[in-house]
Amino acid sequence: MRVLVIEDDDNLRVAITTSLRSAGFAVDAAADLPAADEALSVNAYDCAVFDRMLPSGDALHYVRHRRAALSVPVLFLTARDAVADRIAGLEYGDDYLVKPFAVDELVARTRSLCRRVNAGRPPVLRCGDLEIDSGRHEVRRAGVLITLTAKEFTVLEHLVARQGAPATRTELIGQAWDRMADPASNVLDVLIAQLRRKLRQPPMIHTVRGVGYRILPA
CATH class of the missing domain: 3.40.50.2300 (Response regulator)
Incomplete structure (x- = not known):
């Protein structure tokens, strides 16, 4: 936000x-x-x-x-x-x-x-076995609670809300960072790598070359 x-x-x-x-x-x-x-x-x-x-x-x-x-x-x-x-x-x-x-x-x-x-957005977002409870600020995969930082939660929530459509780098950085963030820096790439590690296998977050990232059910 x-x-x-x-x-x-x-x-x-x-x-x-x-x-x-x-x-x-x-x-x-x-x-x-x-x-x-x-x-x-x-x-x-x-x-x-x-x-x-x-x-x-x-x-x-x-x-x-x-x-x-x-x-x-x-x-x-x-x-x-x-x-x-x-x-x-x-x-x-x-x-x-x-x-x-x-x-x-x-x-x-x-x-x-x-x-x-975001009133039209459901309180709980789902993508395959991934569940995001925005009200409680909780993320679970296959029922297991995953601890995320505030920025990780924001980026993941936005990706899931896109329902498989790709989100641009600029879009994701605008959601989680202020306007001083440089879209050309690697802050988003580092965060995505951390999210992929925390979400475990099989992978859900995919790179869309020249655009950004999308999340799909495993």
């Missing part, structure tokens, strides 16, 4: 970004609305977390004016806790969290909004 965080306070932006990455999200960060606008125009996100009051303007007004073009769920962070502010935030956004907040709550709310994007 990929998230965009817009926060002008450097320390808070780093703290939020670090916490979300530790929870398994791929995170891009921006300090103002122009940078957010650029990121949203070129990347696909599962959720956007906006600090409401930014030096470049009120993020609520930004979202309100672009709501028709924004397909991403929006979570507002703000110190403004008046009822009118909460109502406005929920009217133009999808969730509203008042500062100061618990990081665990932010992670839980972000995960909940990301799930809305």
Whole structure:
């Protein structure tokens, strides 16, 4: 799941970004609305977390004016806790969290909004004897629980959701890494090798030359 965080306070932006990455999200960060606008125009996100009051303007007004073009769920962070502010935030956004907040709550709310994007996806994905329970964040093959890192889980889940169709390298990197990742690097190849080892024989993940990878029942 990929998230965009817009926060002008450097320390808070780093703290939020670090916490979300530790929870398994791929995170891009921006300090103002122009940078957010650029990121949203070129990347696909599962959720956007906006600090409401930014030096470049009120993020609520930004979202309100672009709501028709924004397909991403929006979570507002703000110190403004008046009822009118909460109502406005929920009217133009999808969730509203008042500062100061618990990081665990932010992670839980972000995960909940990301799930809305994939609401049509079944809670348990299957490919042959492989089973992925997205809600419990568990993977089993032939009934045996497999321990995966957050990035490994994200890539495997995306491959299985494609139902045998190939996923490009850029697509997979965009799902599990932030925009600083280089599609030409070997980070994805290393992760795929780790997944193949953990999934054991017979192999399920196959290379599609010139494209990326696909997963098929063994």
